[in-house]
Amino acid sequence: MSAISLQRGSNCVVGQFRAMASPCEILLEQQDQALCSKLTQLAAQEAQRIEQKYSRYRSDSVLSQLNCHTGQWQHLDPETAALLQFANTCYILSAGLFDISSGILRRAWQFDGSDNIASQQQLDALLPFIGWHRVRLDANQLFLPAGMELDLGGIAKEYAVDKVLQLLSSQFAPDAAPSIVVNFGGDMACNRPRADGSLWRIGIEHPSLADQAITAVGLSQGALATSGDSRRFLLKDGIRYSHILNPKTGWPVSKAPRSVTVAAPNCLLAGLLATTALLQGEDAEAFLQAQQLQYWLVD
Amino acid sequence: MQLKQLANISAALAAASCAVLGQQAQAGTLLDDWQFNSAILLYNETDRVSAGEGVFTARGDFGDDKYLNLGLVVDALTGASATGAVAQPYVQSFTRPSGRGSYDVAPGDTPLDDTFHDTRVQLDASWEQPLAPNWRVSGGGHVSKEYDYLSLGLNGSLARDFNQKNTTVSLGLAFSHDTISPEGGIASAFAPMLLRSDFADDASYQAAFAATRDRADDTKDTLDLLLGLTQVINRDWLMQFNYSLSVADGYMTDPFKLVSVVNSNGEVQQNLYESRPDKRTKHSLYWQNKLHLSGTFLDASYRYMWDDWELNSHTADVKWRLPLGERWYVEPQLRYYQQSAAEFYLPFILQTEPLPQFASADYRIGKMTAYTLGAKFGTRLAAGNELSFRIALYQQKPENDGVAAPGILADMQLYEKVTAVMAQVSYSF
Numbered sequence: 001m002s003a004i005s006l007q008r009g010s011n012c013v014v015g016q017f018r019a020m021a022s023p024c025e026i027l028l029e030q031q032d033q034a035l036c037s038k039l040t041q042l043a044a045q046e047a048q049r050i051e052q053k054y055s056r057y058r059s060d061s062v063l064s065q066l067n068c069h070t071g072q073w074q075h076l077d078p079e080t081a082a083l084l085q086f087a088n089t090c091y092i093l094s095a096g097l098f099d100i101s102s103g104i105l106r107r108a109w110q111f112d113g114s115d116n117i118a119s120q121q122q123l124d125a126l127l128p129f130i131g132w133h134r135v136r137l138d139a140n141q142l143f144l145p146a147g148m149e150l151d152l153g154g155i156a157k158e159y160a161v162d163k164v165l166q167l168l169s170s171q172f173a174p175d176a177a178p179s180i181v182v183n184f185g186g187d188m189a190c191n192r193p194r195a196d197g198s199l200w201r202i203g204i205e206h207p208s209l210a211d212q213a214i215t216a217v218g219l220s221q222g223a224l225a226t227s228g229d230s231r232r233f234l235l236k237d238g239i240r241y242s243h244i245l246n247p248k249t250g251w252p253v254s255k256a257p258r259s260v261t262v263a264a265p266n267c268l269l270a271g272l273l274a275t276t277a278l279l280q281g282e283d284a285e286a287f288l289q290a291q292q293l294q295y296w297l298v299d
Numbered sequence: 300m301q302l303k304q305l306a307n308i309s310a311a312l313a314a315a316s317c318a319v320l321g322q323q324a325q326a327g328t329l330l331d332d333w334q335f336n337s338a339i340l341l342y343n344e345t346d347r348v349s350a351g352e353g354v355f356t357a358r359g360d361f362g363d364d365k366y367l368n369l370g371l372v373v374d375a376l377t378g379a380s381a382t383g384a385v386a387q388p389y390v391q392s393f394t395r396p397s398g399r400g401s402y403d404v405a406p407g408d409t410p411l412d413d414t415f416h417d418t419r420v421q422l423d424a425s426w427e428q429p430l431a432p433n434w435r436v437s438g439g440g441h442v443s444k445e446y447d448y449l450s451l452g453l454n455g456s457l458a459r460d461f462n463q464k465n466t467t468v469s470l471g472l473a474f475s476h477d478t479i480s481p482e483g484g485i486a487s488a489f490a491p492m493l494l495r496s497d498f499a500d501d502a503s504y505q506a507a508f509a510a511t512r513d514r515a516d517d518t519k520d521t522l523d524l525l526l527g528l529t530q531v532i533n534r535d536w537l538m539q540f541n542y543s544l545s546v547a548d549g550y551m552t553d554p555f556k557l558v559s560v561v562n563s564n565g566e567v568q569q570n571l572y573e574s575r576p577d578k579r580t581k582h583s584l585y586w587q588n589k590l591h592l593s594g595t596f597l598d599a600s601y602r603y604m605w606d607d608w609e610l611n612s613h614t615a616d617v618k619w620r621l622p623l624g625e626r627w628y629v630e631p632q633l634r635y636y637q638q639s640a641a642e643f644y645l646p647f648i649l650q651t652e653p654l655p656q657f658a659s660a661d662y663r664i665g666k667m668t669a670y671t672l673g674a675k676f677g678t679r680l681a682a683g684n685e686l687s688f689r690i691a692l693y694q695q696k697p698e699n700d701g702v703a704a705p706g707i708l709a710d711m712q713l714y715e716k717v718t719a720v721m722a723q724v725s726y727s728f
Contacts, residue, residue, distance in 0.1 A: 090312065162316075166320065273309060296364075299463060
């Protein structure tokens with residue numbers, strides 16, 4: 001069980017814990033520490049459940065088991081099947097740019113700020129094992145070709161935010177839930193406006209001025225998710241290689257914004273759109289405009 | 300292919316995400332937001348002008364970094380202001396600028412016109428939005444109306460971010476057209492202030508008064524240009540440089556100000572309406588630093604202004620915001636201002652000297668120093684609202700710019716200090 005702590009804010013109570021390699025917090029509008037403690041416990045349990053199920057770092061996770069048993073049809077539980085169906089929809093709608101089978105590119109690219117860029121030879125060796133179109137998925141089973149690997153890093157945290165908010169809201173009678181914000185390392189969702197009508201003020205981090213919020217946005221309902229990380233890059237011969245990799249070529253996407261934040265009804269959608277925007281490279285802003293949702297972009 | 304990539308996929312993805320989460324599709328995220336700021340300022344000069352001002356501003360967030368800013372300012376001024384005439388060791392009579400009525404000034408007192416009262420209403424609106432990646436544009440206008448003054452203006456600005464938004468270069472342009480129509484009309488340059496008591500009857504006084512006036516109103520056009528550079532030095536330090544140019548053309552004389560003509564013994568022979576040039580070009584350089592110093596915020600700025608009236612000024616301003624407990628902050632402020640006199644500033648005109656082309660005895664364009672010493676106390680209330688109180692002492696200290704006061708003027712206070720107290724309450728919600 002992860003340790004949780006409570007803190008009293010000026011107009012809310014905050015419960016904190018760590019999960020999914022991020023600081024996580026539950027913000028409750030009521031000044032009710034006992035309720036906040038109970039909700040934070042539930043949130044931490046749910047976050048831990050999802051992390052254990054979909055972490056690629058745990059050999060006993062459902063995801064690791066799927067990656068271990070390639071070359072055969074494998075049965076899927078309903079939750080995993082739904083997530084993979086969603087990944088399938090994302091792959092199709094993004095024209096192949098969002099691909100949960102592209103994680104093995106990590107073997108060629110380590111974004112540690114060094115100048116160790118991958119060689120075309122390394123990438124050529126990996127590309128045959130990337131491509132969601134090679135994977136077969138039906139209602140409750142998956143066939144993952146040998147040598148391929150799935151990684152839900154692009155959606156698991158956002159999914160956890162939505163699931164946790166759902167779980168916390170379900171603790172109350174319909175329409176009786178207080179306003180709650182679930183914030184996992186900057187990806188966040190809110191169930192309903194605050195009773196006093198004010199907004200939750202959320203700062204979006206400026207990648208080059210860590211900790212300095214570039215803009216404080218007011219959130220009353222719905223979700224925000226951010227993609228991009230200015231601390232993960234390679235620099236060689238004056239060229240900056242972002243950690244956003246094109247799954248079709250294996251090369252970093254050029255001219256992508258440093259970070260994109262999207263507001264959407266749920267965190268899963270917000271995160272997916274933010275990531276897909278980065279994958280558009282210099283067309284990120286045009287893509288975001290086409291989505292007709294609010295966004296913030298840092299070049 | 301390109302078209303397909305940039306298609307709106309959010310609706311289809313929204314449906315897919317709701318399927319995963321087992322939710323009904325939800326209404327869109329509500330982010331539209333208005334921020335309001337209101338303030339009341341009271342300004343009181345000892346024995347002179349009192350002013351009350353109410354400010355209400357609203358900033359609407361229309362998404363995509365588009366904002367509408369609206370402002371309303373209402374202020375009321377009342378009290379007495381220095382006419383520019385010199386004090387005398389005997390009672391002096393003055394005609395009100397409108398020509399109707401007169402008032403007396405006690406021996407040794409700086410002549411003040413005590414009928415100074417006005418109400419001003421100003422409306423501002425501007426719209427700002429991104430133009431292209433890294434470019435922002437804004438445009439707006441203002442209308443300001445007083446009893447005898449109307450100002451109409453348009454402004455626009457363009458800003459470009461460089462260097463991951465750490466550097467911003469901006470260009471601003473503003474134009475305003477002002478019309479002044481003082482009661483009783485505009486006096487011709489150096490027209491004498493007439494006294495009813497010097498005339499046999501009303502008709503002859505009115506005829507003579509009308510002869511000193513040559514038009515009912517006049518206008519002034521002002522074009523302002525601003526070049527700005529904002530640079531993030533590091534995460535705790537932001538620096539800004541501005542250069543601004545202001546070119547004004549039109550009536551810049553104060554229609555209520557006088558210049559005394561004195562004889563070699565310092566006795567007033569006549570009071571004339573002042574006259575200033577109708578062109579003015581001002582330049583200013585501004586340097587501001589905003590620093591975050593271990594939990595406190597320091598805002599230090601310096602401005603140098605110079606113009607073709609030979610009026611140069613230096614302004615140094617320091618504000619330091621310090622936390623006071625968990626919810627409050629205190630922000631002491633010290634502002635120091637120093638200006639040289641405009642080339643045509645004269646505390647009085649000697650009868651023996653030829654009349655200059657321009658002259659004004661308005662202490663506000665004479666040599667002076669001024670300082671503001673103040674403090675603001677603020678607190679964050681529930682729901683992110685902010686309440687603050689500010690109190691400040693403002694002192695203007697006019698100085699003699701090397702003019703020898705003849706005869707009786709040597710014993711008169713020609714450069715009287717003006718002390719004012721300001722109190723302000725602001726509430727942001």
